[in-house]
Amino acid sequence: MDTTGMLDEALQRLHRCGxxxxxxxxxxxxxxxEALAARGRAGSVHRWLDLYARKLEEFPAGGEPVTTANWPSALGDPRRAADWIGYFGREVAERPWRDVLTEWWPRLLPGLYGGSTHPVIRVGHAVRTLLVGEATEPRLAELGHGLGYWAARHRPVADLASLPGSDSAAAAMDAVTPIAVQDGGFADRLRRVTGLPVWAAAVTDPDEARDRLAELVRAATHRYATHGHGEETMLVHAATAPNAVLRSLPALPRALWVPSLRAAWTASAAVTAMYAPRSPVAYAAPGIVTPEEVFERAPAHGDEHVIKLTDTALDVGDEPALAAALRAVELSEPLVQDASRGRAALFTPGRSGGGAVPRRGP
Structure with a gap:
């Protein structure tokens, strides 16, 4: 894990942004x-941020503080993002972070689909850092930002019909029927998902739930190599969302592992239904590559989804997963600095690692 402080510096920069x-x-x-730091590329963090900075906005204004009394009325209101982040910032500063996560995980889990599953993915990255490294203030604050974003974008999905599935995760994903009309944004497509195949519904043992969740992550990652052309960006989440849940399990009570599996399957299958192509294409990795070589290509390419899928592929660790990461590199547009817009619109040079900090004012 990053021991140079680069990750903490980067998180401090980013916590000034929305x-x-x-x-x-x-x-x-x-x-x-976090993925770059976790994979031994902390030295690339600030350089990558300098390119990504043009995609950032200042932290939004707050309204009424979220409290232990009024939180139900604020749940799922994206206008309250700053209020929610402030609430969880206070919580993780005053209480053990595992206690905060344990209290809120079952409340937030039904709304895993909000924000196109990005909030739970952000939480999963934050939890990984805290589990393997020191609980520094920026890393605790990052968990607060992730949980606050999840609460603000909380979006439950209910009344889905149970369709015939299969015993294996890969076969169950093959049984997912793509929605008939594949246009519009995430919310529009999600409303068209009316039923999903049954998978792992009989699981009651926490250890089996963990193992089945790992199976789901592996199957969804492998599937990207042959189906990622359906939507090269959104189909990444079919793998990274359940992997975020899997990464969080060690910090959660075992009693929460089974419901976490069920929510992760529904999210992964729903994303598959929303974006999967009608037919797969054959794909194999071009030559023999090592995990290290594959991850070298992710920051060189720069796309954030490529980095995150490659990070998940390395968790899976087999050749089909590495092939999926390389497929993402082929399908996705690389992150390049746009000289015509640059980062000057929102950022000016800062002191932290030669990076940038948001410019205040108009």
Whole structure:
């Protein structure tokens, strides 16, 4: 894990920014920089942020503080993002972070689909850092930002018909029927998902739930290699969302593992239904590559979803998963600095690692 302080510096930069831009697009930077640091690329963090900075907006204004008394009325209100982040910032500063996560996980889990599953993915990256490294103030604050974003974008999905499935995760994903009309944004498509195949519904043992969740992550990652052309960006979440849940399990009571599996399957299957192509294409990795070589290509390419899928592929660790990461590199547009817009619109040079800090005012 990062021992140089680069990750903490990057998180401090990013906590001056909002969780979204343009009112709907997610700020992926906290997730990407955590992945870079976790994979031994802390030296690339600030350089990558300098390129990504043009996609960031200032932290939004708050309204009424969220409290233990009024939180139900604020749940799922994206206008209250700053209020929610402030609430969880106070919580993780005053209480053990595992206690906060345990209290709120079952409340937030039904709304895992909000924000196109990005909030739970951000939480999963934050939890991984806290589990393997020191609980520094920026890392605790990052968990607060992730939980606050999740609460603000909380979106439950109910009344889904149970359709015939299969015993294996891969076969169950093959049984997912793509929605008939594949246009519009995430929310529009999600409303068209009326039923999903049954998978792992009989699981009651926490250890089996963990193992089945790992199976789901593996199957969804493998599937990207042959189905990612359906939507190269959104289909990444079919793998990264359940992996965020899997990464969080060690910090959660075992009693929450089974419901976490069920929510992760529904989210992964729903994303598959919303964006999967009608037919797969054959794909194999071009030559033999090592995990290290594959991850070298992710920051060189720069796209945030490529970085996050490659990070998940390395968790899976087999050749089909590495092939999926390389497929994402092929399908996705690389992150390049736009000289015509640059980062000057929102950022000016700062002192932290040669990076940038938001410019205040108009």
């Amino acid at each position: 969780p979204e831009r343009l009112g709907r697009l997610t700020n992926h930077a906290p997730m990407a920089v």
